Amino acid sequence: QSALTQPASVSGSPGQSITISCTGTSSDVGGYNYVSWYQQHPGKAPKLMIYDVSNRPSGVSNRFSGSKSGNTASLTISGLQAEDEADYYCSSYTSSSTDVFGTGTKVTVL
Amino acid sequence: EVQLVESGGGLVQPGRSLRLSCAASGFTFDDYAMHWVRQAPGKGLEWVSGISWNSGSIGYADSVKGRFTISRDNAKNSLYLQMNSLRAEDTALYYCAKDHFPRATPAPFDYWGQGTLVTVSS
Numbered sequence: 185q186s187a188l189t190q191p192a193s194v195s196g197s198p199g200q201s202i203t204i205s206c207t208g209t210s211s212d213v214g215g216y217n218y219v220s221w222y223q224q225h226p227g228k229a230p231k232l233m234i235y236d237v238s239n240r241p242s243g244v245s246n247r248f249s250g251s252k253s254g255n256t257a258s259l260t261i262s263g264l265q266a267e268d269e270a271d272y273y274c275s276s277y278t279s280s281s282t283d284v285f286g287t288g289t290k291v292t293v294l
Numbered sequence: 295e296v297q298l299v300e301s302g303g304g305l306v307q308p309g310r311s312l313r314l315s316c317a318a319s320g321f322t323f324d325d326y327a328m329h330w331v332r333q334a335p336g337k338g339l340e341w342v343s344g345i346s347w348n349s350g351s352i353g354y355a356d357s358v359k360g361r362f363t364i365s366r367d368n369a370k371n372s373l374y375l376q377m378n379s380l381r382a383e384d385t386a387l388y389y390c391a392k393d394h395f396p397r398a399t400p401a402p403f404d405y406w407g408q409g410t411l412v413t414v415s416s
Contacts, residue, residue, distance in 0.1 A: 185356050187338070220402040222339070229389060229409065230331075230339065235402035241394070273339050277400040282353045283329070288338040 188213060188274055188286035195292040201262040204289045206274030207255060212284055214255035218277035221250060221259045225270045233272075234259060261291070269293045296320040296405045298390045303410030306380055314410055316373040316390030321405075324348070324368035325396040329403060330375050332386035332412075342388070343375065347397050358384075380414045387411050 189207040196202040206213065206221075213219055219237045222230035232241050234250035237257060247262045257276070261268055274286035302314040316328070329344040343354045343364040352364055363376040373390055388410050391403035 187340075216400075218400050218402075222403075224339075229406035230403075231406075232394065232402050232404050235394060241404060271338075275339075275341070275402075280353070281351070281399075282355065283341040283344065283400065285331075285339040285341055 185278065185280065185282060185284055188276060188284060190272075190274060190286040190289045192287070193290045193292065195294055196261075196264045197294045198264055198266065200264050201260060202264060202291065204259045204261075204272055204274075204291070206257040206259070206276075206286045208257075208276055208284070209255055211279040212276040213252065213257050213274075215279060216277045217252070219250065219252060219257040220275045221248075222273045222275065223268075223270045224273065230273065264293055266293050296392065298392060298405055298407035300388060300390050300407045300410035303388065303412045305413045305415065307416050308381060308414055310380055311376070311378045312380060312412060314375040314377065314388055314390075314412070316407060318371045318373065318390075318392070321392070322396070323371040327351075327393040327399065327401065328366060328373045329391045329393070330364060330373075331389045331391055331403070331406075332384075333389070333409070334383075334386040337386075340386075345373070346399060351399065377412070380412075382414050385412060385414045 221234040330342040390407040393401035394404035395401040
């Protein structure tokens with residue numbers, strides 16, 4: 185159950201697009217279309233942003249989108265806004281019938 | 295409105311036990327799997343354990359297997375985590391989280407509590 189690998193930090197200017205990667209193995213990310221993404225602001229509980237690779241829950245901005253290729257999933261934030269500055273975590277279902285989170289990525293809006 | 299309220303955290307010595315609770319409201323509790331997720335101070339999220347709607351399926355992270363036990367009481371709309379043989383590395387904020395889809399496995403976590411802090415130290 186090793187954590188999925190994410191870049192420690194990603195930054196962009198307002199209005200730009202950024203992409204966060206999430207790399208796992210064929211036993212988790214690559215084996216299932218059950219990848220989710222969570223946003224966490226400091227001192228707050230995580231918020232579900234994307235589920236099942238590319239689906240957005242009701243109320244989440246369409247500036248957030250997800251995709252997957254092989255063992256790597258990606259979260260793209262388009263039209264970056266100041267409020268998007270937060271930590272982002274991916275997660276995946278695994279072949280052990282457990283869940284595993286990514287190492288987390290700090291998004292900075294320049 | 296969905297509410298998840300964790301309790302039971304505190305300061306405990308290494309090797310001792312602690313029981314966390316999560317009181318749920320605002321949804322049909324016995325239709326949803328529930329999970330515990332923890333976050334060490336300044337660190338990332340770690341899935342700890344999950345239990346299906348009817349307690350028929352239970353899973354644990356390797357880091358807690360054999361020491362922690364998850365359970366639920368659907369009559370009381372409550373989720374529990376019994377933590378035994380606690381270690382310093384178990385120090386974290388423990389969140390209770392709800393599955394997004396009823397009676398489905400797997401499912402993402404759509405509601406989270408605010409967490410209860412567990413500190414393991416002598």
